[in-house]
Amino acid sequence: MxxxxxxxxxxxxxxxxxxxxxxxxxxxxxxxxxxxxxxxxxxxxxxxxxxxxxxxxxxxxxxxxxxxxxxxxxxxxxxxxxxxxxxxxxxxxxxxxxxxxxxxxxxxxxxxxxxxxxxxxxxxxxxxxxxxxxxxxxxxxxxxSLPGALRVRVPVEAPGAPPAAVAPAGLSAAVTALFRVLAGRSARPPAPGG
Known part of the structure; x- marks a missing residue:
């Protein structure tokens, strides 16, 4: 089609x-x-x-x-x-x-x-x-799929980052991200060890 x-x-x-x-x-x-x-x-x-x-x-x-x-x-x-x-x-x-x-x-x-x-x-x-x-x-x-055949590194906050990489997946994750923002924090939790 x-x-x-x-x-x-x-x-x-x-x-x-x-x-x-x-x-x-x-x-x-x-x-x-x-x-x-x-x-x-x-x-x-x-x-x-x-x-x-x-x-x-x-x-x-x-x-x-x-x-x-x-x-x-x-x-x-x-x-x-x-x-x-x-x-x-x-x-x-x-x-x-x-x-x-x-x-x-x-x-x-x-x-x-x-x-x-x-x-x-x-x-x-x-x-x-x-x-x-x-x-x-x-x-x-x-x-x-050939994993690793092409490498591209893009920071999550970079303009043009794919929406799927920055948008919460599912209702529960979206609500959690919303509460994080309302509390004055980043929508994404800090990386482990970061």
């Missing part, structure tokens, strides 16, 4: 509008299902997904448009997200979950981590979107 959207001439200028315009044709009742075969989080064989995201490290997703942020890329794990739309009214439910910033509430949304991931297909080439570019690659696609 993402590869088709980024291939559109209008995508660069109006990403969200282009995505909204193309979704009904890509996910509607007359859309042909994508031929993707992989193992789901429970190890079962999956026959397709309308959106399949494989990333170096898991993303914290809230919206389809921005594709979230990652806290780390050095865990040696891939983040895998699938979105599957089974019925016509699922598109409305998906858009509502996306608009509210809670994709995880959509029944066709799954996410998990794994050290390796394989995608197979009966087509000669699979359409992919890689960093905003549309490409085609022959199956099978083999994904794995």
């Amino acid at each position: 993402y590869a088709t959207v980024v291939r559109s001439e209008d995508y660069r200028a109006t990403k969200l509008a282009t995505t909204a315009r193309l979704l009904p044709d890509l996910l509607g009742p007359d859309a042909a299902p994508f031929d993707l075969r992989f193992r789901s989080s429970d190890g079962q064989s999956a026959r397709t997904a309308d959106l399949l995201l494989v990333s170096n490290g898991p993303y914290r997703l809230g919206h389809l448009g921005g594709f979230g942020t990652r806290e780390r890329m050095d865990t040696g794990l891939l983040g895998v997200v699938t979105v599957t739309v089974d019925r016509a009214w699922d598109v409305t439910a998906l858009l509502a979950a996306e608009a509210g910033g809670h994709l995880e509430r959509f029944h066709g949304y799954r996410e998990w981590t794994t050290p390796a991931f394989r995608v197979d297909s009966g087509v000669a080439a699979i359409d992919l979107g890689i960093d905003g570019e549309s490409v085609q690659l022959a199956p099978p696609l083999e994904f794995r």
Whole structure:
């Protein structure tokens, strides 16, 4: 789905509008299902997904448009997200979950981590979107993370630090951070031994 959207001439200028315009044709009742075969989080064989995201490290997703942020890329794990739309009214439910910033509430949304991931297909080439570019690659696609292949050190307080690295994960951590700030302390507890 993402590869088709980024291939559109209008995508660069109006990403969200282009995505909204193309979704009904890509996910509607007359859309042909994508031929993707992989193992789901429970190890079962999956026959397709309308959106399949494989990333170096898991993303914290809230919206389809921005594709979230990652806290780390050095865990040696891939983040895998699938979105599957089974019925016509699922598109409305998906858009509502996306608009509210809670994709995880959509029944066709799954996410998990794994050290390796394989995608197979009966087509000669699979359409992919890689960093905003549309490409085609022959199956099978083999994904794995190479921890330490790239090293980047960024201070937590540096401008441009990924939001997942500085934002509390979950309601309990957010409330704790809020109370720390209200008490006049940093939202993040001091590092051990620091």
